[in-house]
Amino acid sequence: AAAPKPLPAYVAWKDPASLIVHSATTIETKRAAFGSGVITPAEQLYIRNNLPAPDASIIADRDAWEVSIEGVKAPRKLTLRELKTMGVETTAMVLQCSGNGRGYFPSKPSGTPWQVGAAGCVMWTGVPVRVVAEALGGVTPGAAFLTGTGGEKLPDGLDPLSIIVERSVPAAAMADALLAWEMNGVPISLAHGGPLRLIVPGYTGVNNIKYVKRLAFTAKETEARIMSHGYRISPPGGKGDPSQPSVQEMTVKSWINSPAPEAIGVKAGLVQVQGVAFGGLNGVKRVEVSLDGGKTWSDARLTGPDLGRFAWRQFVLAANLPAGSYTLASRATDTAGNVQPEQRLENAGGYNNTSWSDHAVKVMVA
Numbered sequence: 001a002a003a004p005k006p007l008p009a010y011v012a013w014k015d016p017a018s019l020i021v022h023s024a025t026t027i028e029t030k031r032a033a034f035g036s037g038v039i040t041p042a043e044q045l046y047i048r049n050n051l052p053a054p055d056a057s058i059i060a061d062r063d064a065w066e067v068s069i070e071g072v073k074a075p076r077k078l079t080l081r082e083l084k085t086m087g088v089e090t091t092a093m094v095l096q097c098s099g100n101g102r103g104y105f106p107s108k109p110s111g112t113p114w115q116v117g118a119a120g121c122v123m124w125t126g127v128p129v130r131v132v133a134e135a136l137g138g139v140t141p142g143a144a145f146l147t148g149t150g151g152e153k154l155p156d157g158l159d160p161l162s163i164i165v166e167r168s169v170p171a172a173a174m175a176d177a178l179l180a181w182e183m184n185g186v187p188i189s190l191a192h193g194g195p196l197r198l199i200v201p202g203y204t205g206v207n208n209i210k211y212v213k214r215l216a217f218t219a220k221e222t223e224a225r226i227m228s229h230g231y232r233i234s235p236p237g238g239k240g241d242p243s244q245p246s247v248q249e250m251t252v253k254s255w256i257n258s259p260a261p262e263a264i265g266v267k268a269g270l271v272q273v274q275g276v277a278f279g280g281l282n283g284v285k286r287v288e289v290s291l292d293g294g295k296t297w298s299d300a301r302l303t304g305p306d307l308g309r310f311a312w313r314q315f316v317l318a319a320n321l322p323a324g325s326y327t328l329a330s331r332a333t334d335t336a337g338n339v340q341p342e343q344r345l346e347n348a349g350g351y352n353n354t355s356w357s358d359h360a361v362k363v364m365v366a
C-alpha cells in the first residue's frame with residue numbers, strides 16, 4: 001500500500017494517527033479513532049474545504065473580522081468584537097459532511113469516498129443569529145432563506161457564482177443558528193472556519209459556512225453553483241439541478257465505532273459494542289444493536305451526557321461473544337419515531353447515506 005499522505009501545513013497541529021488524508025482539503029477521522037466521550041477533539045475532527053483555506057492572516061486580529069448583515073431593517077457590518085457584546089450561547093452539534101458514507105455506495109459516485117469519519121460532535125459558542133437580527137430591527141418581510149457567504153478570496157477571471165461557497169437554508173433554521181467564534185472552548189481554528197463561522201445545527205456540513213463574511217435574509221436561494229447544482233439529490237447517473245432537493249437537514253443515523261472493522265484480536269468473551277447515534281434535528285430515543293447482521297436486535301444503553309438534540313449520543317451493548325465471525329449493526333430511532341433505514345437512498349452525488357446495513361461492521365472474534 002502507498003505510504004499515508006502527510007497532513008498539510010494548515011492542519012499540521014492535528015493528530016495524524018487518527019486521520020485518513022484523502023487530499024489536502026479532505027481529511028477523515030478513522031473509525032477506530034472515535035473515543036467513548038461525546039465531544040470530538042479538534043485534533044481528530046475531519047476537514048472538508050471546497051476551496052483552499054484562506055491565509056492565516058485572517059485570524060491575526062480575530063475581533064476585527066467583519067460580517068455584513070443584510071435583509072434586516074437596519075443592515076450593517078458588525079465586527080466580531082461587536083458580536084461578542086450582543087449575546088452568547090453554546091450548542092453541541094453533529095458536524096457531518098453531506099457525503100459522509102459515500103464510500104459505501106456501490107455506484108462509486110465521484111467525490112471523496114468517506115466512510116464514517118466525515119463527522120464529529122463539537123461545541124460551538126457564539127451569538128444566536130436571531131438575536132443579531134432583532135438587534136438590527138428584525139428580518140425584512142418576505143425573507144424565506146438565511147444565506148451565508150464564505151470569506152475565501154476567489155481566483156480572478158472566473159465567474160464568482162461558479163466557485164463561491166454560499167449556501168441558503170430555510171429562514172426557520174435561524175431559530176437555532178449561531179455566528180460562532182469558539183469551537184470546543186477555544187477560538188475556532190482557521191481550518192474549521194475561524195475567526196467566525198455560521199453554525200446551522202441539524203443541517204449537513206456544507207451549510208455551516210466558514211470565515212463567514214456575509215449573512216443575508218433573502219427572498220430566494222442563492223444562485224451560487226454550490227447551491228443551485230451542487231449538493232442536490234439527483235437520480236443515479238444524473239446531474240444536479242435546482243428542481244431537485246438540496247442537501248440540508250440531517251436525518252437519523254448511527255454506526256458502531258468499536259470494535260472497528262479492521263480490529264484484529266477481538267477476544268472471545270465480554271465485548272462492549274459502542275458507537276454514536278444522532279437524529280439531525282431531533283434527539284435520539286433508542287438505539288438497537290444486532291450481532292447477526294440485522295436478523296435480531298437488542299436495545300443498547302445510551303451512555304454519557306445528553307448534550308441536547310443536535311449532539312450525538314454514545315451507546316453501548318455489552319455482548320458475550322464466543323469465537324466466530326460477526327456482522328455488527330446499529331439502528332437508531334429519533335424522538336419523532338423515525339427509524340434509521342436499512343438501505344441508502346441511491347443518488348448521483350452519494351449524499352445522505354444513513355443505511356444501517358452499509359455501516360455494519362464485520363469482525364472476527366477468536
Ligand code: MSS
Pocket residue numbers: 045046047048049050051095096097098099149150151152165191192193204205206207208209210211
Ligand atoms: N465554508 C467555507 N467557507 N468553505 C468551504 O469550502 N466547506 C463546507 C463547510 N463550510 C466549506 C465551508 C463543507 S462541504 C463541509 S462538510 C464543512 O464545511 C466541513 O467543516 P470542517 O470544519 O469539518 O472542515 Mo461537506 O457537506
